[in-house]
Amino acid sequence: xxxxxxxxxxxxxxxxxxxxxxxxxxxxxxxxxxxxxxxxxxxxxxxxxxxxxxxxxxxxxxxxxxxxxxxxxxxxxxxxxxxxxxxxxxxxxxxxxxxxxxxxxxxxxxxxxxxxxxxxxxxxxxxxxxxxxxxxxxxxxxxxxxxxxxxxxxxxxxxxxxxxxxxxxxxxxxxxxxxxxxxxxxxxxxxxxxxxxxxxxxxxxxxxxxxxxxxxxxxxxxxxxxxxxxxxxxxxxxxxxxxxxxxxxxxxxxxxxxxxxxxxxxxxxxxxxxxxxxxxxxxxxxxxxxxxxxxxxxxxxxxxxxxxxxxxxxxxxxxxxxxxxxxxxxxxxxxxxxxxxxxxxxxxxxxxxxxxxxxxxxxxxxxxxxxxxxxxxxxxxxxxxxxxxxxxxxxxxxxxxxxxxxxxxxxxxxxxxxxxxxxxxxxxxxxxxxxxxxxxxxxxxxx
Numbered sequence: 539x540x541x542x543x544x545x546x547x548x549x550x551x552x553x554x555x556x557x558x559x560x561x562x563x564x565x566x567x568x569x570x571x572x573x574x575x576x577x578x579x580x581x582x583x584x585x586x587x588x589x590x591x592x593x594x595x596x597x598x599x600x601x602x603x604x605x606x607x608x609x610x611x612x613x614x615x616x617x618x619x620x621x622x623x624x625x626x627x628x629x630x631x632x633x634x635x636x637x638x639x640x641x642x643x644x645x646x647x648x649x650x651x652x653x654x655x656x657x658x659x660x661x662x663x664x665x666x667x668x669x670x671x672x673x674x675x676x677x678x679x680x681x682x683x684x685x686x687x688x689x690x691x692x693x694x695x696x697x698x699x700x701x702x703x704x705x706x707x708x709x710x711x712x713x714x715x716x717x718x719x720x721x722x723x724x725x726x727x728x729x730x731x732x733x734x735x736x737x738x739x740x741x742x743x744x745x746x747x748x749x750x751x752x753x754x755x756x757x758x759x760x761x762x763x764x765x766x767x768x769x770x771x772x773x774x775x776x777x778x779x780x781x782x783x784x785x786x787x788x789x790x791x792x793x794x795x796x797x798x799x800x801x802x803x804x805x806x807x808x809x810x811x812x813x814x815x816x817x818x819x820x821x822x823x824x825x826x827x828x829x830x831x832x833x834x835x836x837x838x839x840x841x842x843x844x845x846x847x848x849x850x851x852x853x854x855x856x857x858x859x860x861x862x863x864x865x866x867x868x869x870x871x872x873x874x875x876x877x878x879x880x881x882x883x884x885x886x887x888x889x890x891x892x893x894x895x896x897x898x899x900x901x902x903x904x905x906x907x908x909x910x911x912x913x914x915x916x917x918x919x920x921x922x923x924x925x926x927x928x929x930x931x932x933x934x935x936x937x938x939x940x941x942x943x944x945x946x947x948x949x950x951x952x953x954x955x956x957x958x959x960x961x962x963x964x965x966x967x968x969x970x971x972x973x974x975x976x977x978x979x980x981x982x983x984x985x
Contacts, residue, residue, distance in 0.1 A: 580605045582940055583650050587640055587665055588657035589613035589623040592679055596654050597623065599933040601630055603940065608632040609650055612643045614763050615771075617753040638759070640665055644672045652943060654936075655679060658774045659781050660764065663688030670699040677939050679706040681790050682953075682960045684782045689960045693985040696953040702942055704949050705956025707794045708935035714875055717925040718868055719799055721894045722877065728889060729861030730880075732800065732835065735842035737792040739784075739855035743848070746820065747772040769820065776821040783823025784846045785811070785966045788855070791870075793966075794951075794959040795857050796831065796842045803958055803983045804831040804842070807976050809969035815849045825849065829966045868923075870931055875923040886921065895921040958983045 582605065586593055589611055600606055608627050611634050613619040620636050627634045637643040652675040655665045662683045669676050676696070682689040682705055696703040709715045722728045746769065754768050764780070765771040775781035797803055811827035825848045833840040856869040863883035868875050877895060879886050889895045898919035927934075941947035961983050969976045 580944065581607055582652060582943060583607050583609045584652045584654060585610035585612065585643060585647060585650050586623065586634075587612045587643070587653050587655045587669070588661075588679075589619040590615075590656065593619070593623070593654070593656035595930075595932055596656055596677075596679075596936065597626070599930045599936050600654070602930065602933060603937055606940070608634045610635045610637060610643050610647045612637040612640050614638055614759055615753075615755050617755075618750065640668065644668055644674075650674055652677065652939075659684040659786070660774075660779060663692055666692045666703065667695040670695045670701050670703065673699065673701065675701045675939075675943050676703040677706065677936065678703060678956075680794075680956070680959070681782060681786050681963060682956045684780065684786065684964075686961060686964060689957050690985050693953045693957050702939070702949060703953040703956075704935070704939040704942070705951045705953065705959075706932070706935065707791060707951045707956065707959060708932045709791060709795055709870055710798060710950040710955075711935035711938045712870065712931070713927045713934065714868065714872075714923055714925045715795070717894075717923065718866060722866065722889075723799055723859075724801075726889055726894055728864055728877065728886065728894075729859060729866060730863030730883065731837045732840050732859060732861045733838070734860040735796050735800065735840060735858065736860070737789075737796065737842070737844045737855075737857040738846065738853065739788040739792060740845070740847040740851050740853060741784075741788070742851040743815070746776075773820065776816075776823055778822045781823065782964065782967060783827070784825065784848050785823075785827045785829070786963055788846050789827070789829075789844055789966070790959060790963040792855070792857050793831075793844055793963050796833075796844070797959060797962060799857075799859055800833050800835065800840055800842075802833045802835055802840075803978065803980070804962060805834050805978055806832045807962075807965055807969050807978070808974075809966045811966075811970040824967070824970060827966060827970060829969065831962075864918075872926065872928055876920045877923070878918040878920055880918060890921070893924055896924050897921070954985070957985055 584606055586597060586608065590613065611620060611623045611627070613623070616638055624634055624636045635647065653669040655662060655669070655676060655678045657665055659681055662678055666676050666678050682692055692703065749768055749772055755771060760767065760771055765774070770777055770780070775787050776783065781787060807829055809827060809829035811824035813821055813824055814826050816825050828845040831842040833842065854871065856867055856874050859866045863880050865878045886895060890897050898921050935950065938947055938950050942949045965976050965978070
């Protein structure tokens with residue numbers, strides 16, 4: 539903000555008092571610096587807690603959703619995250635107070651309806667519980683927590699408060715995933731008996747995140763919020779006690795889909811992994827993990843394989859579900875979404891005519907009359923999904939949350955569902971460390 543942006547009637551002294559609060563970590567950009575528009579009955583007043591990369595993703599999605607009013611932003615990096623976020627909101631006409639300490643925000647903001655939490659995983663428990671206890675609905679990014687005790691406490695806090703808590707497994711609100719679950723798997727049972735699932739998220743080698751040295755968070759502030767250095771603050775996902783490593787950061791999105799599409803929780807998991815590439819002094823969590831789950835469905839056993847690599851991006855990220863009549867491949871990326879019929883499966887013309895599938899593309903292949911191998915089979919035709927989705931990935935999940943607050947929808951991923959996934963995912967690191975099969979008991983998935 540510059541002096542040229544001052545509203546009429548605000549003098550230089552008032553402006554300087556407001557901007558001086560930045561360095562003190564107090565309230566920034568107070569409401570007196572902008573006019574307020576009247577609140578409509580459908581408006582929701584919200585706050586963003588955590589304005590880093592993921593917070594920015596949620597913010598960008600919310601700016602495309604009507605009837606939301608950002609009233610506050612909280613982040614410990616006042617000189618960078620907080621400043622950037624407040625400035626962006628001002629450009630879109632939101633008058634948001636800015637805070638370093640979430641406790642100050644919850645104590646001073648009296649007209650909030652909901653809080654969006656996008657802070658590091660080890661803070662989710664404290665932030666969510668405090669927000670629920672303050673009478674606010676909560677949207678909490680996945681994973682619910684980096685430890686199951688905090689995740690349990692979050693579930694109990696949500697139940698006590700009577701407020702809603704949506705966990706940020708956004709694929710559960712994606713129209714393409716909803717179509718596959720509701721129409722293809724539950725109604726049409728188009729894959730037949732499910733036998734196998736597979737998922738992966740592979741990423742290329744990436745350097746650790748840096749920061750503008752002149753705008754570093756003061757050491758006293760870092761220590762206050764549980765960080766020993768700027769490197770740890772910027773790369774918290776790799777540190778034990780702060781994050782859960784790639785299997786939690788990336789894998790939780792897709793392992794959640796295993797549970798959802800199979801309509802079950804696993805009975806066991808085995809896993810192999812390690813810090814095979816990066817420096818274990820700064821990358822305490824495993825950079826490579828491969829896990830195999832077993833699910834016992836009424837129709838029979840399903841084995842689900844998941845891997846996450848951080849040293850090669852081959853084939854990116856997707857989920858496959860395989861049955862004796864077909865294969866579904868889907869990804870949050872809109873470039874993937876196909877279903878393949880096994881040659882012996884019943885004809886799928888019925889599902890094409892009902893609009894559940896697109897007709898397969900005709901592929902003309904030259905008939906050479908030469909059999910290359912007796913084990914070779916003809917590749918099944920590919921049916922594309924009829925549902926397209928080209929919007930911001932998190933937008934439908936946030937819309938579902940806000941609609942649920944207004945009483946117009948049911949949450950697609952409430953605290954109980956989020957907890958089931960947290961148990962499923964966090965046990966992978968335990969399986970890697972122990973080097974043995976981890977057996978799940980049914981009551982472990984419930985609080």
